[in-house]
Amino acid sequence: MTVYLPIAELSVNILIILGMGAAVGFLSGMFGVGGGFLITPLLIFYNIPPVVAVATGANQVVASSISGAITHFRRGTIDIKLGTVLLCGGLVGATLGVWLFSLLRRVGQLDLVISLLYVVLLGSVGGLMLWESIGAMRKAAKNQSTPLRRPGQHNWIHGLPLKMRFKKSKIYLSVIPVATLGFCIGILTSVMGVGGGFIMVPAMIYLLRIPTSVVVGTSLFQIVFVSAYTVIVQASTNYTVDIVLAFVLMIAGVIGAQYGVRVGQRLRGEQLRALLALLVLAVGIRLAIELIIPPKDIYSVVSAGFGF
Amino acid sequence: MFDLARIGFVSLVLALAAPAAAQLQDEDASDFTEKLEIGISTDEISITSDFRGADLTIFGAIDGFDGNLLAQGKYNIIVTLEGPKENATVRKKQRVFGIWVNTSSMTFELVPESYSLSSTRDIETIAPPGEMGNMGIGVDHMRLVPLGFVGDGSNLGEFRNAFRQIRETSGVYQRDPGGVQFISSSLFKASVRLPANVPNGVHIVRAYLFRDGVFVAAKALPLRVVKTGLEQAITRAAHDQPVIYGLVAVLLAVITGWGASLLFRKE
Numbered sequence: 001m002t003v004y005l006p007i008a009e010l011s012v013n014i015l016i017i018l019g020m021g022a023a024v025g026f027l028s029g030m031f032g033v034g035g036g037f038l039i040t041p042l043l044i045f046y047n048i049p050p051v052v053a054v055a056t057g058a059n060q061v062v063a064s065s066i067s068g069a070i071t072h073f074r075r076g077t078i079d080i081k082l083g084t085v086l087l088c089g090g091l092v093g094a095t096l097g098v099w100l101f102s103l104l105r106r107v108g109q110l111d112l113v114i115s116l117l118y119v120v121l122l123g124s125v126g127g128l129m130l131w132e133s134i135g136a137m138r139k140a141a142k143n144q145s146t147p148l149r150r151p152g153q154h155n156w157i158h159g160l161p162l163k164m165r166f167k168k169s170k171i172y173l174s175v176i177p178v179a180t181l182g183f184c185i186g187i188l189t190s191v192m193g194v195g196g197g198f199i200m201v202p203a204m205i206y207l208l209r210i211p212t213s214v215v216v217g218t219s220l221f222q223i224v225f226v227s228a229y230t231v232i233v234q235a236s237t238n239y240t241v242d243i244v245l246a247f248v249l250m251i252a253g254v255i256g257a258q259y260g261v262r263v264g265q266r267l268r269g270e271q272l273r274a275l276l277a278l279l280v281l282a283v284g285i286r287l288a289i290e291l292i293i294p295p296k297d298i299y300s301v302v303s304a305g306f307g308f
Numbered sequence: 309m310f311d312l313a314r315i316g317f318v319s320l321v322l323a324l325a326a327p328a329a330a331q332l333q334d335e336d337a338s339d340f341t342e343k344l345e346i347g348i349s350t351d352e353i354s355i356t357s358d359f360r361g362a363d364l365t366i367f368g369a370i371d372g373f374d375g376n377l378l379a380q381g382k383y384n385i386i387v388t389l390e391g392p393k394e395n396a397t398v399r400k401k402q403r404v405f406g407i408w409v410n411t412s413s414m415t416f417e418l419v420p421e422s423y424s425l426s427s428t429r430d431i432e433t434i435a436p437p438g439e440m441g442n443m444g445i446g447v448d449h450m451r452l453v454p455l456g457f458v459g460d461g462s463n464l465g466e467f468r469n470a471f472r473q474i475r476e477t478s479g480v481y482q483r484d485p486g487g488v489q490f491i492s493s494s495l496f497k498a499s500v501r502l503p504a505n506v507p508n509g510v511h512i513v514r515a516y517l518f519r520d521g522v523f524v525a526a527k528a529l530p531l532r533v534v535k536t537g538l539e540q541a542i543t544r545a546a547h548d549q550p551v552i553y554g555l556v557a558v559l560l561a562v563i564t565g566w567g568a569s570l571l572f573r574k575e
Contacts, residue, residue, distance in 0.1 A: 004358070006539040007546055009505065062561035067569030108399045108410045116407075228558045235554030239546050243557050244539070250561055254568035291407040298401040298408075299470035303394045303421060 007242035008052040014248060016046065021060075021252030028064055028253070029260025030267075031276045032216070034195035034223060036061040039249060041118055041283050048245070050111045054101070055234035055241045056249070057193025061227040063250035064257060065195055069224045072217030079168035079214045082178065083221035086200075089179035090226035093186020098233045101191055105238070108302070115287050117192055122284030125198055130277035136270035157207060169210050169218075177208060182222060190230045195223035198280070343371040344517045344525040346387075352532040353502075359535075361479075361504040364389065368515055368527070370494045377519060378493060384427065384434040384518040385488045386445055387498035389531070391422030391480075392509035395455060398467045398474075414467040415455040421507040422480045423447060424500040426487025435521045443523065445516060447472050447481050479503050508535055 003014040020042050028035030036057045043053035072078050104110040160174035181203055185196035200219045204210045210218070235241040264272060346368035353364075366387055370378075377383060396419050402411040427434060431446045440449045452468045454461075475481040480503045488498040498515070511531045517524045535543075546553045 004539050006542040059557050059561050062558055063565040066562050066565035070566060070569065108397070108413055112407075112409055228561070231558050231561075232551065232554035235546065235557060236550035239550060241546070241554060241557050243542060243546075243553070243560065246557060247560060247564070250564045254564055258568065258572045294403075295401055295408055297474065299467075299474060300399050300401075300410075301471055301474045302397045302399065 003244065003248070005048075005052075005242050005245050007056075007240060008048050008245060010047070012046070012048075012245075017245065017248045018252040020046070021249035022256035024249075025064065025253030025256025026260035026263075027256075027276075027279065029257030029262075030264035031260075031272060032068075032264065033276070034061045034065050034197050035253065036064075036189075036194035036196075036227075037118070037122065037192070037198060037280070038283060039253075040114075040193040041287055043245075044114075045286070050114050051101075051105060051238060051240045052242050052245070054114060054191065054193035055231065055238065056246045058189060058227045058230045058234065059241055059243075059246040060249045060253060061189075061193070061195040062224060062231060063246075064253055065197075065220050065223045065227070067254070069217070069220040072220055075217070076168075077214050077217035078221045079166055079210075079218045080221070081164075082166045082169055082210070082214070083218045085164070085175050085178045086182035086185075086218065086222040087225050089182025089184075090186035090189070090222050091229055093183035093188075094190045094226050094230045094233065095186075096183075097187040097190030098230065098237055100187070101234070102237055112291075114192060115291055117188070119284050119288045119291065121188075121192075121199070122280050122287070125202075126277045126280030126284055128202075128277075129273055130281065133270045133273035133277055137274065140268075140270060155207070155209075158209070169214050171208075171210060173208060173210075181208070182226075185222070186226050186230075189223075189226050190234065195227055197223055340519070340524045341372040342374075342383075342517060342519065342524050344385075344515055344527045345369045345371060346513065346515045346527050346529060348513065348529060348531065351530060352534060354534050354536045355502075355506065356535075356537045358537075359504065359506070361506070362502050363499045364502055364531075366498045366500065366513055366515070368496050368498065370496075370517060373494050374519075375493075382520040384429065385496055385498070386425065386427040386431055386434065386516045386518070387488055387500060388426075388445065388514045388516075389422075389424045389500035389502070390420045390512045390514065391507050392511065393418040393420050395419075396471065398471045400467070400470070412463070414458060414464070416468075416471060417453045417455045419450065419452060419471075421509075422503050422511070423450070423475075423482070424502070425483040426498045426500050427483075427485055428488045428490075428496075430485040431483075434518050435523065439521075439523060443516070447476060447483060480505065502533070506533055508533055 001014050002011045004011045020039070024035045024038045024042065027038060039060050040053050040057035043057065044050050101110065104113050157177045158173065160176045162175050163172055164175050165172050181200065185200050188194055188196045188199070197219050200222070201215055204215045204219060205212060231241055346366055348366055368385070370383060373383065395415055395417055397413050397415040399410040399413040401408045404411065425431070425446055431440060440446055444451045452471060454464060458464060472481070482501055482503070487500065488496055490496050500513070511533055512528055513531055514526060514528045516526045
């Protein structure tokens with residue numbers, strides 16, 4: 001059963017797309033991540049043009065993050081003030097990112113940059129997570145407690161000016177690192193089609209020392225708005241958001257996520273993190289191989305009218 | 309469904325009664341008595357979203373022919389269907405520090421997005437390659453003019469070949485050396501192929517008549533290709549109303565995400 005994707009301009013098997021969406025949705029529900037970093041590479045593996053995969057991935061992130069964001073909002077675990085500062089940086093970053101995206105696409109280096117960014121980010125984040133979770137599993141085996149965060153410790157970030165009081169997070173922090181983090185994530189959202197939670201959450205916990213209780217909700221708050229903004233900007237500058245592809249993915253994704261959450265609750269934290277780390281590494285390695293092996297055809301033709 | 313059996317827009321045109329087919333660029337060399345007439349019954353084709361390519365039949369007639377030459381098979385006809393023209397960039401990958409990177413590119417000016425050629429026999433045997441080259445008939449003789457600075461031009465041939473090869477492999481450029489057939493002494497039928505990913509816009513049907521290796525006459529007709537259906541409406545919305553399109557995409561995501569969380573909470 002095929003469906004024609006009007007923006008990607010190719011016919012795909014709808015069952016494969018549904019399966020992809022459901023599998024990523026399941027994993028994202030299980031691990032509590034947005035899934036953008038999985039869906040975009042998977043779409044690229046399935047020969048969806050990377051320009052479409054990235055913009056459409058951002059759309060899928062909106063769907064998979066919104067319900068989480070609403071839940072956290074109801075529970076009151078979002079620091080709106082902190083989230084707004086992150087968001088300000090994020091919107092600027094996403095704007096710059098879309099501009100970069102168009103520029104790279106014009107000079108024909110977009111696919112390469114997307115793949116390289118994925119390899120570097122997935123490789124390093126996956127590696128760090130695996131290392132951390134294996135350490136935690138070892139300690140758990142020896143019945144030692146593992147403090148994720150050492151409270152009271154400060155680093156150079158806390159000496160920066162322009163400090164602001166974030167009541168909900170109970171911290172007094174400079175807006176510079178917060179907005180910078182948002183900015184970087186914004187660039188990643190528009191260039192890679194990811195929400196960026198897998199980088200933002202650890203950065204907020206380890207670098208900014210924001211209490212874990214508000215970290216996930218606040219990062220989801222930023223992700224929903226930045227990815228929604230990215231979708232609109234991508235749609236209006238690059239015309240690369242494929243609404244048919246996005247819709248099929250998100251329908252399968254949100255259903256898959258519900259089951260993923262149930263499975264995730266049965267697994268232990270460090271096991272979950274180790275599994276996620278392996279998954280992240282696997283996707284990164286797959287993309288790295290793609291860059292290294294000789295391509296089928298060293299030439300490619302791009303027509304001005306469509307521009308893939 | 310749009311299949312061969314239902315190509316209603318193609319009808320046999322003997323007297324070329326269809327005035328809808330506005331003629332353009334007729335190149336009749338005056339010192340020949342032969343005249344070439346071709347016809348298609350419509351100047352517009354609507355293609356639905358499940359379109360998988362189709363054959364388009366064009367009928368034509370030679371007037372004022374020399375009966376002897378015709379009997380000897382000295383008349384040859386080439387019919388082409390040329391898609392809208394766009395600039396096309398060919399990029400070449402090379403290994404840089406172990407990874408494959410696009411290192412060089414060349415942009416060709418206004419080349420057809422699709423090209424289908426039919427002829428009475430292999431075009432290389434119809435007329436000398438020089439003549440075909442001058443007229444730009446056939447994929448191998450198509451004018452590929454590089455845009456901008458190309459250095460010493462030493463890699464021009466390489467990029468041109470790569471371009472032709474990719475376009476032929478993907479099926480948007482095709483040739484059929486037996487696609488034009490005489491159905492009576494001077495009446496012929498040509499079938500050209502519209503590829504599955506046929507571009508929107510004005511396509512041009514061209515017919516060329518050769519007598520004993522010499523170009524005699526040509527005729528051209530425009531053919532508008534318009535895609536219809538939901539997918540086409542989406543494509544149009546994405547390009548004409550991009551901000552609204554983006555907002556709708558986001559709204560769809562919000563409804564889906566929120567809806568699913570409400571739906572599953574009730575269970």
